[in-house]
Amino acid sequence: MSVLLGQIFPNFTALTNEGQITLHDFIGDSWCILFSHPHDFTPVCTTELGRAAQLSDEFAKRNVKLIALSCNEADMHNDWIKDIESYCNWDKSRKFPYPIIDDKDRQLAQKLGMIDPDEIDSAGLPLTARACFIIGPDKKLKLSILYPATTGRNFDEILRVVDSLLLCSKHKVATPVDWKPGQECMIQPGVKSEDVPQLFPQGHRVVEVPSQKSYIRLTPQPE
Template structure:
């Protein structure tokens, strides 16, 4: 299991675009690794297609994508044709799908769903999402059960927040979207806030504490 702030394991694995060594593949980019229970399954087919459609948006944010499924590269290559057909995709598939037929990575990264099994009784891989920073450390993780498809608009939104807050001393509030007002960090003193965020607003609350401070996007 990898915890937030840990250096992500520098695994080597086969994929649809060749052998991937994670840290070399990422270089100075951000990365997203998202896992799937199995090839030729309905929810996964919708998910990989959705990410393929969003690939230009992730590229704008300097994010490299990687999917993982517990089947072989050969199965992945056949499945890609179904993904493209169902999701009306043309051209080359925009990101690699990693093979993990022995579930070595799924176990190492804590992605096993104990409640969902294959016909042969093997546990399925859960729908994990790992966002990895340019420093190769884990910045965000989300774990869905095999039966629940992910919202990749939310993942894109989360990347916007992670990249903003990595550079600026702000946090993003509930339902924040890129361009919206941010929260000034509680660690910033009132005097610092006046200098750093001259347009910030202090919101009055019954406690009288001045911890709710919003500012336009820095």
Template sequence: MPGLLLGDVFPNFEAETTIGKIKFHDFLGSSWGILFSHPRDFTPVCTTELARAAQLSDEFKKRGVKMIALSIDSAEDHRNWSKDVMAFNSDGADSPLPYPIIADDKRELSVQLGMLDPDERDKDGMPLTARCVFVIGPDKKLKLSILYPATTGRNFDELLRVIDSLQLTAQKKVATPVDWKPGDKVMVIPSLSDAEATALFPSGVTTKELPSGKSYLRYTQL
């Protein structure tokens, strides 16, 4: 399913992982989920990413987000690689990785989800998996996707920030402006009238004056 779009129900795939066989929707339960893919085990950028994800696992848990990674090697390779990842974090090779890794050695899931990077290939000339991020809501629908090439590592602090925005805007009639962080002012969505906004946001609504005279930049503090 290369054309997975925002709002689509995420495929309920079955896969072998480092914690055994899973069915994806059952794995998520009623939680939010984040699936992040990796080009290959025992590669430098991927190791730093998995290590950072492990460091932040409590932050994802706090937000009710289940984490799962994917790489195009076997579950056994993943388990051995996990030791390197935790040693990189100075947690010791025997510390368990706090989330599972999906085995996709036949690249079936990578093809289904449109995750192959045509420009980056392994020694056999096979395309590597790109660095995809999928955030899935409790309704099992795709809420966010980011696609990086295999050569560019991700920023996991940004992934937490966008999850904070997704969860906030799913609950409140607001949008988050550029560079927003939790605690910053948010924007009132355009579909709310001024009267509705005033009733909905007791802390008040401020409108920025613009040369156009249009009052569409409306802010509130939650």
């Protein structure tokens, strides 16, 4: 099964290291990042969960909840978290900032298309790929990224993507290549010229191109 952008993300109930959750209830009125990992006690996964923990306060500021998934049981997750906390120098006085789903039977990995057929574990089973799903408060899929098991993700990029999604959900803008918060945005093509002054009171500029078409319209990032 594959989930397309704009579709309602499948709801499910699963055991985590913090107890049972139902995904849509867990999300509530927040945004959510669900990210999967091949296996507990593996090097790349440990770095990824550590970096996600380090950025958890930044995600929380943006009303984004994190939840991970790995094809191991919940008790193993709790043991692994001790290594993750050590690796990323997590403040032990604070609770680890997000739960990890127990998917030892790989049902969710199969259902959500997270399997990497080219990477096999010691038991001969295919590993879970590094999937990343960003789900909105409306429970619809806003973004999906799928990395092979061998390649770690860039969570700073995921945070940048969240900033873009949040901005574009509130204003009729798009973010250009390599955009960072605070930089100029692009006015969406569907916005009529006569509506631009009202929608973008900070002003805008049109980039001249050989076609002489006025489709590249830049504006300061809306507040």
